Amino acid sequence: MNFKAFTLAETLITVGIIGIIAALTLPSLIEKHQKKITVTRLKAFNSIMAQAFQTAKLEYGDWENWDNSNFGESSSDKGDGKQQLLWLEKYLLPNIKHIDAYSKGKYAIVALPNGSGFSNYNSLYFFCVKYSDCQKEAEEYDTRSRFIFQFSTTHGFTPYDCGWTGTREELFTTNSCRHSCTKTSSGMCAKLIQYDGWEIRDDYPW
DSSP, X not given: OOOOOOOHXXXXXXXXXXXXXXXXXXXXXXXXXXHHHHHHHHHHHHHXXXXXXHHHHHHHOOGGGSOXXXXXXXXXXXXXXXXXXXXXXXXXXXXXXXXXXXXXXXXXXXXXXXXXXXXXXXXXXXXXXXHHHHHHOSSOOOSSSEEXXXXXXXXXXXXXXXXXXXXXXXXGSOOXXXXXXXXXXXXXXXXXXXXXXXXXXXXXXX
């Protein structure tokens, strides 16, 4: 039986088609993977921190009776990151698995075992999907890699939701606190992802 071999031209055409298909599908696969990592780490961070606050509450009593945690000025770089870190070391870090913790300016910065991390001053927590981002800039947020969380004595630890009254639609509109979840104002993006059941939907401003 005679077998006909592929010609060089046929081989090159086949390789070219495979390359085109890969070029069309690879970006989508990469984006899907990035979204999965982001959501997984966001959800884990929210759970870890909420549990840490609840566990510390059992030891130190109601949150409103805890030591003051406000060591930084919101409108400037002034603050005492060392005191902020000491506060974390007293109340939260004993209940959080972490691989590093240090102060920088007015911030306390913490590295988590899964490669993520967060910076903290006062009641705000800036979560980084990649810990290295927290090392570069302590207070920053966007729609993909940096997200804001908050702590209050009435609601505990939650995604940042200043000015939010409870509807999904308003998370896309800048509110009285000058935050929303858009490309230009991303302070409420963690809240939107939580509201959507820890998913990134098609209308999310990725």
